[in-house]
Amino acid sequence: MSKTHSRPIVVFFQRRPRKFGNFSVEFIFDAVRRNLPSDLEGVYHPAKHESIGLWKRLYIMWEAAQSQGDVNHVTGDVHFLTLLLQKRKTVLTVLDVGFMKHPSKWARAFLKFFWITLPVKKAQLITTISQATKQELLKYTSFPAERVKVVYVPISDDFKPIPKPFNKEKPVILQLGVAFNKNIERLIEAIKDIPCHLEIVGKLPEPLLEKLQAYNISHQISWNLSNEEVRQKYAECDILSLISTYEGFGMPIVEANAVGRAVITANILSMPEVAGNAAHLVDPFNIESMKSGFLKIIDDDEYREQLIANGFINRRRFSINKITKEYIKIYKEILNL
Template sequence: MKVTFFLRFPNPKFLSIEKLFSILNKEMTKKGIDIKNVYEVDPNFSLSGFMKTNLFFKKNQSEINHITGAIHWSVFLLNRKNTVLTIHDAGNISELSGVKKYFFKFLWFYLPLKKLKYVTVISEKTKKELTEFFPWAENKITVIPNCLTIPYQDFEKPVNSKPVILAVGYYPKKNLDRILQAIIGIDVKIIIVGLLSPERIKFLQENNIDYINFERASEDELIQAYKDSDILCFPSLYEGFGLPILEAQAMKCCVITSNISPMKEVAGDGAILVNPNSMEEIRKAINDIISDQELKNKLLKLGQQNVIKYHPDVIAEQYINYYKMILNNK
């Protein structure tokens, strides 16, 4: 089987989709699938770039055409009978307003969903969001979750002199301010992955919080951060999936995450679920893990069990079976 992955123009600031599908590429190749990567022509969205990319993609079709995410508008000249679009989330629709919202909703979602027969999403949450906006598209949408995107390793977890908490992301939806408020007065160190504003640095200093900051962590730095941490605190207000949950579970971190979709489904039983709007619940969860070794051991065991179903081999097989279904229906 020949598959073309159509990807957005490479940008070092946005690599999550590319990282995911590079791992799936390797797994599918092991299973005998012939995969070619084809990239968006122009990094800046414009009428010229729109036309060039759609024409270029048309020339590079194969047995299965797979738009891997973000550039939904690039489907228009592809054969609808053997083209798949993966949508990672629909949050931007709600964040926009006015003409910009209408344009984005129409070009990025309405028209691609109308054209195509086959759409995958990475969580039931994303499917629910899309069907609320476009109820007529429900039967076109299949959920295939993300896979673990860091290599699974068996290693000895270090014994830290005091508990180390990991916080990933700095955008408002990542809820970093509540995490920082929650650890005031608790004797912990926090590793923060993401850009810290001057205001947050001042807050950390004024409250004598012991912290390390990676403005933009490399793959190796991120893996080491997981290895060095005891707890991932991830009470996000919105996610399309919530990959850090799986990464932390694979790297023997206890997980605290939100009691909302999709985080609660992704975490399985291997996490403490909290109301992301409650600093008190976040603080209590941190203290519970620190003070209760039995709870900590239970979370680690259940987390390791949960990760198995998101192994790249498992998710690659789900996509291959989906492709086979498409070819059988062609």
């Protein structure tokens, strides 16, 4: 591809865009591509098919092989695309290795082989979106640690401070996502005796909906929201809850920091790394710890305001310009090999 261009080309190989949810991959690398310097050309190459089934995966691997640039960046989720790419030109981004928590040992073995073992053999450099994810990844591969770079997720400039008086009488708690790792069942138990309103983004399974109703917890559930509608949920909430049992990063922490909302999150994996001193940390497996955390934020005005102030500082670590510069450094390293 690069032979007809004067500038080196970075090809961003991305999964097929999804209609709803999981937009983080698309945003991260669209932002990086748009902010590349004039001496690099970014090319967006979405997969023609979703990563489902053998034949569709083989097709998108072949298609990627025909579209290589001076740097090939496989941007997460479709790791197997590296298999037909030139190794010395290839960067692989690993967003998380949560699939290694699969309950079936056979599924774990399959996923490890095709999403870790083989893909990393064909990558010159790997990036992860947190130090915690890097450490997890290195448990499953002998890939040299010095060739695994940690580059955080950038936050959209659309997230801006929106002042709002804190509602101590009945705070609005925002929960984004309802997957198993989001720990909704324990969240419900933790807040059942706290006067509050729970705002959930995601289609809640019926058993959890029944539990909300049994405890008479004020709530609203919405899904398939636009980016603008999600930002409005941040603006309307008092507390952002991300007390997950697993996260590769934890973008809602930073988004809530940017808007100016108090954050409560888990004290494990990437979440403390992302939150810094801008969130209250709790044990996601301990309901009493979670409950105490909510009460601390609600009752202690000075502490809550300090968390919010720290959040405005914390979000600076995740600016688009800063993150883009880190990727540019990686691309230049590949080009100079």
